[in-house]
Structure formats: C-alpha cells, structure tokens
Amino acid sequence: MDSMGVCNEDQQGYDALLFLSFGGPEKPADVRPFLENVTRGRNVPPERLDDVAEHYMHFGGVSPINALNRDIINRVAEELSGRGIRLPIYFGNRNWHPMVEDTVAEMSRDGVKRALVFPTSAWGGYSGCRQYHEDIARARESVDDAPDLRKLRHYYDHPLMVEMFADAIRAAQAQLSPSGREGARLVFTAHSVPESADAHGGLPDDGGYLYSRQVNEAAALCASKAGFAEFDVVWQSRSGPPQIPWLEPDICDHIEYVAAQGHRSVIVCPVGFVSDHLEVVWDLDTEAQEAAAEHNVELVRAATPGTDSRFATMIVDLIDEELSGAQAVRLGAQPSRGATLNGEPCGEGCCQIPRRRPASAQA
C-alpha cells in the first residue's frame, strides 16, 4: 500500500477539508448582488439594505471577510501539514464567490469522496448552524457524484476560543487610559437574530434558545478567564423589519445605559464573531465608538480570534477529534451539536424556523 493509502486509513477515509463561510463582496459592483443573495426570501426591508450597502461602500465595496478567511486557510494548511494530516483545503461560501455549489463541484471533479467541513460560525441556532447544513445539502444536490460532507461541531466553548477571547479582553483593558482602567464595564456582543428563531433553537428537548444560551455561556467563560466578576451580554447588527422582535438590547443603546450607570469606560468583546467582519469594523468600531463618544465613555474593543495562530490550532484540534473519535474538548455545559453528515439537521426539528403565517391569517 502506498503512503497515501496508509495515511487515508488513519484519516477515516477523509480526503479533504471544506472551509465553509458566509462570503462577502470583493468590489463595489458585487455589493448589491451579494446583499440580494443574503436576503433572498428573508423579508429584509429595502431601507436596511441601502444602509448596509453604504457600510460596505465605506470599505471600498470590499468585505474584510474574504482576506481574513484566506489567511486562516493558509494557517490551517500549515498546521495540518505540521501534524501530518493530509487534507487539501477547499473554500466555499453561502452568499458570494467562491460559491459553495461551485466548490463542491470542483471537489467532485477532483475525485474527493469524503470531506470534513469547518464552518466559520461557532454557534448553534438557525443562522449559525442549520443554515450551514442547508448550504451543504444544497451544494451536494447540485452536483453529480458529490462527496460525503461531514460538518464539524459547535466550538463556541472550545478552551482555545475562551483563552483567545480572554487574552484579547486583557489586552484591550491595557489600552484604556489609567483612569478608565478602573471600573471599566465588560460588554460582550453577538449578532442579533429574530427572537422567534432563537426560541426555536436546538432540539425540541433542549428547551429552545440554544444560540443565546451558548452566547451567554461563552461570555461567562471568557469573563471568568479574563478575571472579571461582572459583565453584560448584548446584541448587534439587527436586520429585518422593525416590528419583528430581535434579541436586545442593542450595543449602542447599552452604551447609553452603561454611561447612565456611571461607567466612564467600556471593554467591548465581540464574542459572537470569529474575525473582524464588517459587523465588527462598522457596527462596533464606527457606530458603537460614536455612541460612546456621545456619552463620554471611553470604548476599547477586544480583538477577534481569527488572526491568532491558536485559531488554526483549534481548527485542527477539531479535525483531530473527529478523526480519532476522541471526546469533545469543551468548557461549557449547554447542548453543543452541529456535527452531521450531508447537511442533515442535528435531529428532528432542530433549529427549525416556524413557518410564517400566510398574509391572510394576519390580523
């Protein structure tokens, strides 16, 4: 048997890694079609799309997400080869090129039979987990001879994630002015989702709210590791029509509240994001900074883990865990799922969005 064959046996037959992400525009002309892909059939008002298009235009119509992902992929390739794991890496997105359908077609042409999938979302819930399963299923359906694709589990509470965020919180704290360092409020933020989607998160037996429970747990783990006894969890980047409830409070409203409580400084930790996506560099570094200035609060933002070399280590740890069948290394106690084959949901009815009532049934 050749060395490739031997290696493949250790690797449970896995012969590739699919790095699956959200996607983002790479030039101004991409912005509108990208936003149309994201919001197709999702009831996002046109005014919101105009606003978000403008946010992208502040960055020359280029989302930071693609370069960040390519950087992570390069590090993962190095880490894999350093550990003797032979998995060529393919890159595909839900909403922009390289589209996951095209990537899976390429994998099939290359003869890939069985691949692991790393999603750039650490979370459960519809947007963070089930929608990536849907991407996997859709991409496979569009291709003859599609490889088997097994998604890796949620990693929001992986010890390296907690360690990277905790280090980033302490580094941010050190950037505060000497007077701001005392009494600084630690505030975690994650992407808001519709309340009804959150309520249906997880398996029916999980009791709902899987995403917000995981976010709260991650915040508590990171705060404790960084040495903070108190902290808040808030939300950001809400979309959708204003009459539909989304998770609250919003970070900008919360800054006003924190100022009213007498805090003169805030450390914001974007625990819900793996890297400096547009939501981080616009909604936090621009809008939340403005809100802070308005209320005379000093705001520092903790770095996201994507560019930390430990992030690639964690990804390969997750792969190794899957290949060796070892128990999941994790710090949290909330349900953690997400690892299924070929886009199957984590179980019957997991993170299923309730169907909207037909217009005629609405009052």
Ligand SMILES: CC1=C(CCC(=O)O)c2cc3nc(cc4[nH]c(cc5[nH]c(cc1n2)c(C)c5CCC(=O)O)c(CCC(=O)O)c4C)C(CCC(=O)O)=C3C
């Ligand atoms: C939970 C969650 C994550 C974290 C998990 C994960 O990472 O997947 C996430 C990530 C991201 N969201 C992103 C961008 C957008 N999200 C939108 C809209 C929405 N997000 C939602 C939720 C989430 N989103 C939801 C419920 C909507 C409403 C429409 C719908 O139900 O789908 C819209 C439409 C315009 C608007 O903002 O209204 C855009 C442009 C980018 C790329 C940013 C970049 O370019 O750097 C990333 C990483």
Ligand SMILES: [Fe+2]
């Ligand atoms: Fe989003």
